[in-house]
Amino acid sequence: MWSWSFTFKVLPKLLSAAKITFIATILGFLLASILGLVWTFLKRAKIHWISSSATAIVEFIRRTPLLIQLFFLYYTLPSFNIRLPALTVGIIGLGLHYSTYLSEVYRAGIEAVEKEQWEAAKSLNFTPYQTWTLVILPQAIPPIIPMMGNYLITLFKETPLLAAISVVELLQQAKIIGSEYFQYLEVFTLVGIIFFIFSYPSSLLVQYLEIKLKNPAEKRM
Amino acid sequence: MESADLIIKTARKSKIQKKDIKPEMIVHEGTLTTFDNPLVKYINVKKNFGELQVLKGIDLEVGYGEKLTIIGSSGSGKTTLIRMLMTLEKPSSGIMEIEGESLWTMKKNGKTVPADEAHLRKMRSKVGMVFQQYNLFPHMTVLDNCTIAPIKVKGMDPEEAKEQAIQMLKRVKMSDKINYYPNQLSGGQKQRVAIARAVLMRPKILLLDEVTSALDPEMVGEVLNVLNEIAQEEKEMTMIFVTHELDFAREISDRIIFINEGYILEQGKPESILNDPKSERLQAFLSRFKENRNL
Numbered sequence: 001m002w003s004w005s006f007t008f009k010v011l012p013k014l015l016s017a018a019k020i021t022f023i024a025t026i027l028g029f030l031l032a033s034i035l036g037l038v039w040t041f042l043k044r045a046k047i048h049w050i051s052s053s054a055t056a057i058v059e060f061i062r063r064t065p066l067l068i069q070l071f072f073l074y075y076t077l078p079s080f081n082i083r084l085p086a087l088t089v090g091i092i093g094l095g096l097h098y099s100t101y102l103s104e105v106y107r108a109g110i111e112a113v114e115k116e117q118w119e120a121a122k123s124l125n126f127t128p129y130q131t132w133t134l135v136i137l138p139q140a141i142p143p144i145i146p147m148m149g150n151y152l153i154t155l156f157k158e159t160p161l162l163a164a165i166s167v168v169e170l171l172q173q174a175k176i177i178g179s180e181y182f183q184y185l186e187v188f189t190l191v192g193i194i195f196f197i198f199s200y201p202s203s204l205l206v207q208y209l210e211i212k213l214k215n216p217a218e219k220r221m
Numbered sequence: 222m223e224s225a226d227l228i229i230k231t232a233r234k235s236k237i238q239k240k241d242i243k244p245e246m247i248v249h250e251g252t253l254t255t256f257d258n259p260l261v262k263y264i265n266v267k268k269n270f271g272e273l274q275v276l277k278g279i280d281l282e283v284g285y286g287e288k289l290t291i292i293g294s295s296g297s298g299k300t301t302l303i304r305m306l307m308t309l310e311k312p313s314s315g316i317m318e319i320e321g322e323s324l325w326t327m328k329k330n331g332k333t334v335p336a337d338e339a340h341l342r343k344m345r346s347k348v349g350m351v352f353q354q355y356n357l358f359p360h361m362t363v364l365d366n367c368t369i370a371p372i373k374v375k376g377m378d379p380e381e382a383k384e385q386a387i388q389m390l391k392r393v394k395m396s397d398k399i400n401y402y403p404n405q406l407s408g409g410q411k412q413r414v415a416i417a418r419a420v421l422m423r424p425k426i427l428l429l430d431e432v433t434s435a436l437d438p439e440m441v442g443e444v445l446n447v448l449n450e451i452a453q454e455e456k457e458m459t460m461i462f463v464t465h466e467l468d469f470a471r472e473i474s475d476r477i478i479f480i481n482e483g484y485i486l487e488q489g490k491p492e493s494i495l496n497d498p499k500s501e502r503l504q505a506f507l508s509r510f511k512e513n514r515n516l
Contacts, residue, residue: 119309120356124370124422125345128338134369138360 007186010177014190017173024090024169025156031095032155033148036102040110043103062100067161069093074165090162098155105147109140142213149206153199170194243278244481247499249489252476256284258321260459261306261426266315268301275301277483279315283426283459288452290462290470290491293480294506299463302480303428306461307350308341319347319426346374349424353431355411357403357418363390364399367418375422382421389417392454393447409440413447420451426459433466445469467510471495479503 042054061069070093077084084092113136121131160171168176174191178184248254261283268276275298283289291299304310305317308324317324326333327340336344357366367386371377377385390396393413403411412432419427432448433441445466452460452473464470470477471491478488481502487494498504 116352116354116356117358119307119350120352120358122309122345123307123348123350123352123356123419125342125374126370127342127374130373134373135358139358142360 002185003183006181006183007190010187011190013177014170014173014187014194017168017170018194020087020167021156021159021169024087024094024159024162024167025152027091028094028098028159029152029155031091032098032102032151035095035099037106039099039103040106043107058100058103061097066093066097066158067164069097070161070165086165086167087162090159090165090167093165094155094158094162098151101151102148105144105151106140108147109144110136112143113139145213146206146210149202149209153202153206156199156202157195244484244486246280246485247487247489249487249493249497249499251493252489253284254476254488255282258285259283259318260285260287260320262316262318262321263302264316264318266302266305266312266317268298268305268310269313275483276312279483279485281478281485283461285425286457286459288460288462288473288475290464290474290477291480292464292467292470292477292506297480298483299480300430303350303430303461303463306426307348307428308345319344347425348428349419349422349426350428350430351412351415351419351432353435355403355408355415355435357411357415359403362400362402363395363406363414366403366414367421370418370422386417386421389421390414392451393417394443407440408436409443412436412440412444416444416447416451420455420458424458426461427455429460429462429464431463431465433464441466449473465510467495467507479506481506 039054039058043051043058045051045054070090073093074086074089077089117135117139118131121135126134159169162169163172163175166172170191174187178187259282261281263279263281266276266279267274275296279302281302291302293299301310305312306319306324311325322344323333323336324341324344325336327336328334358369361369364383364386367390368379368382371382371385372379387396387399390399393416395410395413395417398406398410398414403414406414416429416432429448433444436444449469449472462470462474474491476488477491477494479486479494479498479500479502481500487498487500487503494503495507498507
């Protein structure tokens with residue numbers, strides 16, 4: 001049954017594959033954060049065709065499975081002569097998919113800022129850019145950090161999908177090791193544990209932030 | 222569907238407008254209502270919110286350095302009148318001018334076109350506003366609230382902006398709280414900071430929209446005292462107050478205008494208009510205030 005010697009033998013290999021998982025998570029989330037904000041602005045655009053096509057694209061990406069999007073990117077990009085490493089394609093796929101969720105989060109944050117703040121900015125003659133960067137976003141972002149954190153954890157847990165496009169992340173590595181030795185129990189258990197070790201404390205951190213950010217007065221005292 | 226709706230709505234609106242007859246404006250003796258060189262000018266300005274016509278034809282001139290108070294019952298359109306000058310609302314029709322230049326239109330290649338953002342920003346730089354709900358930036362300290370716009374909008378040197386802000390905060394008696402955040406201040410304190418923030422931009426016209434209406438009664442005095450001092454000291458700055466504080470209005474105003482049902486019904490110097498109101502509407506309005514005070 002369970003072999004400890006085998007466990008310690010394969011652990012370093014799994015941990016080095018975990019690096020790929022982390023790279024995909026962090027870069028994917030970074031891309032999602034930036035792109036999400038871009039969607040939010042495009043959806044708010046005053047020119048109708050821009051806002052409506054942004055809404056359509058976002059809805060389409062959000063309402064279709066990530067796995068299909070990954071396959072689509074991985075197998076069709078080369079036919080447009082775009083040849084990218086599998087990991088890069090994976091990061092783009094994750095970033096694109098999660099950007100649509102984050103765009104909703106940003107929207108909620110922005111709409112929660114009182115309309116009087118826009119008026120105050122206008123009365124002080126801020127440019128639209130200054131209004132966004134000095135007044136609106138600094139108030140819109142802190143309350144949504146916990147929500148963004150939750151999406152970060154969800155994205156992290158979805159990285160095994162990248163195995164489907166041949167990225168050797170944790171799951172793919174486990175599969176390779178397992179089929180090499182015909183021993184699956186230890187490797188898949190370890191994969192589960194590694195995911196848990198990172199996602200559980202992160203979720204506690206998110207909960208802590210939620211409580212802390214709910215009461216800005218205390219934070220500032 | 223939509224266009225049919227619009228036609229019906231427009232038809233209804235014009236019916237309402239036809240029924241309304243512009244009342245004769247009562248001007249008390251010795252009141253200056255026109256100027257050779259007015260700072261602000263409204264010409265037949267109207268404002269609808271959907272079907273509701275809030276302002277039905279406002280003609281008004283405001284002079285340089287004038288302290289003007291607008292009174293009237295709630296819903297009479299007095300706040301809308303000044304919000305349009307801050308470009309927070311757009312008039313439905315009519316002309317508004319600041320220093321002889323149209324606020325909502327501009328000349329482009331000899332043609333008159335709707336104002337673009339650049340034109341509005343240029344015009345807005347002449348106007349400042351203090352709001353009923355203070356509208357301080359909650360994520361900035363008192364000092365930052367006061368320095369951010371001078372630094373970022375006017376390009377002032379940060380040290381200079383800080384020095385001016387501290388001086389100004391002394392005048393509103395808030396200099397001991399410069400590192401506090403708005404949520405650590407009382408309503409009266411917030412409003413005094415908001416006044417400092419607006420004055421520091423040195424607008425030609427400062428609009429004050431019911432600045433004591435949201436305050437607890439014990440804090441009204443401290444804000445009015447500060448405003449009184451600023452009104453005395455800032456002789457150059459034109460100030461337009463919308464307020465229900467009639468004693469305060471009497472003390473600081475050069476002129477008071479009474480708005481009723483979307484029109485300016487009566488205007489005059491404070492003593493004259495408050496002691497000797499001519500129109501029935503103003504008499505009723507003022508007696509309601511006296512009753513409330515006696516309660």
